[in-house]
Amino acid sequence: MHFLQFIDKKIYRLLNSSKMLKFFYFYHRLFNNHSENIGFDFSKKKNRKEIIQEIIDKKNYKNYLEIGCFSDELFNYIKCENKVGVDPVSGGTIRKTSDQFFKDNKDKFDCIFIDGLHEYTQVKKDIDNSLNSLNEGGIILLHDCLPNNFYAQAIPRCQYVWNGDVWKAIVECRTKKNLDVYTCYADNGIGVIFKRNNQNLLDHSIENFKKLRFSFYFNDHKKLMNIIEFDELLKLI
Numbered sequence: 001m002h003f004l005q006f007i008d009k010k011i012y013r014l015l016n017s018s019k020m021l022k023f024f025y026f027y028h029r030l031f032n033n034h035s036e037n038i039g040f041d042f043s044k045k046k047n048r049k050e051i052i053q054e055i056i057d058k059k060n061y062k063n064y065l066e067i068g069c070f071s072d073e074l075f076n077y078i079k080c081e082n083k084v085g086v087d088p089v090s091g092g093t094i095r096k097t098s099d100q101f102f103k104d105n106k107d108k109f110d111c112i113f114i115d116g117l118h119e120y121t122q123v124k125k126d127i128d129n130s131l132n133s134l135n136e137g138g139i140i141l142l143h144d145c146l147p148n149n150f151y152a153q154a155i156p157r158c159q160y161v162w163n164g165d166v167w168k169a170i171v172e173c174r175t176k177k178n179l180d181v182y183t184c185y186a187d188n189g190i191g192v193i194f195k196r197n198n199q200n201l202l203d204h205s206i207e208n209f210k211k212l213r214f215s216f217y218f219n220d221h222k223k224l225m226n227i228i229e230f231d232e233l234l235k236l237i
């Protein structure tokens with residue numbers, strides 16, 4: 001194993017240990033206490049496995065890339081001619097971080113599912129790299145775009161059930177003229193990015209997306225995230 005991969009693995013395990021999560025939970029309680037809950041209910045919606053497979057089948061996509069595979073729950077479910085899964089710790093087909101993978105990658109994909117490190121800066125890099133590795137007419141999907149409350153998106157991570165601040169990267173993409181961006185109301189929020197003219201540009205002069213506050217998202221999440229149901233999304237594909 002490469003030395004850097006070994007260090008990545010150790011740091012990942014340390015940050016997700018229950019003691020660290022508890023420590024950061026109390027840290028956030030002390031310094032950033034927010035009690036509001038949006039009340040998203042995903043229980044009656046399709047899950048990511050059904051959604052991604054339906055998109056692949058509808059578009060007859062041949063090349064699937066998954067960033068962050070964990071136990072291969074999704075990766076093994078997906079049926080596609082060519083599947084590549086990238087994860088520095090477990091699952092998939094390539095034992096690298098997404099940055100290491102994209103550095104040397106020359107392949108193009110039709111459907112890319114970003115579900116690796118759920119922190120804004122990394123998600124932004126994963127989106128930019130994915131856009132460069134996307135075939136014409138392809139789609140980028142991102143997991144965990146709709147956190148229900150402050151703690152589910154707090155950085156550093158402070159609980160097991162955690163979406164991270166992926167939502168900030170979606171808000172940023174919503175302000176780009178050359179990207180058409182939605183969030184499907186299903187499975188913790190599935191971000192959807194098409195490389196085409198933005199059909200519903202978010203007109204916001206935000207200087208630093210990383211510094212966006214949870215209250216900003218809480219108050220205006222429907223518009224910021226461009227939330228749609230899966231049926232509506234199918235019509236846009």
Ligand SMILES: C[S@@+](CC[C@H](N)C(=O)[O-])C[C@H]1O[C@@H](n2cnc3c(N)ncnc32)[C@H](O)[C@@H]1O
Nearest residue numbers: 068069070073074087088089097098115116117
């Ligand atoms: C939420 S899990 C993925 C779940 C999987 N996609 C599914 O739907 O069943 C997140 C995974 O991302 C991986 N990961 C963390 N940092 C990463 C990085 N920089 N690049 C790629 N994967 C990363 C972790 O090792 C972990 O296995």
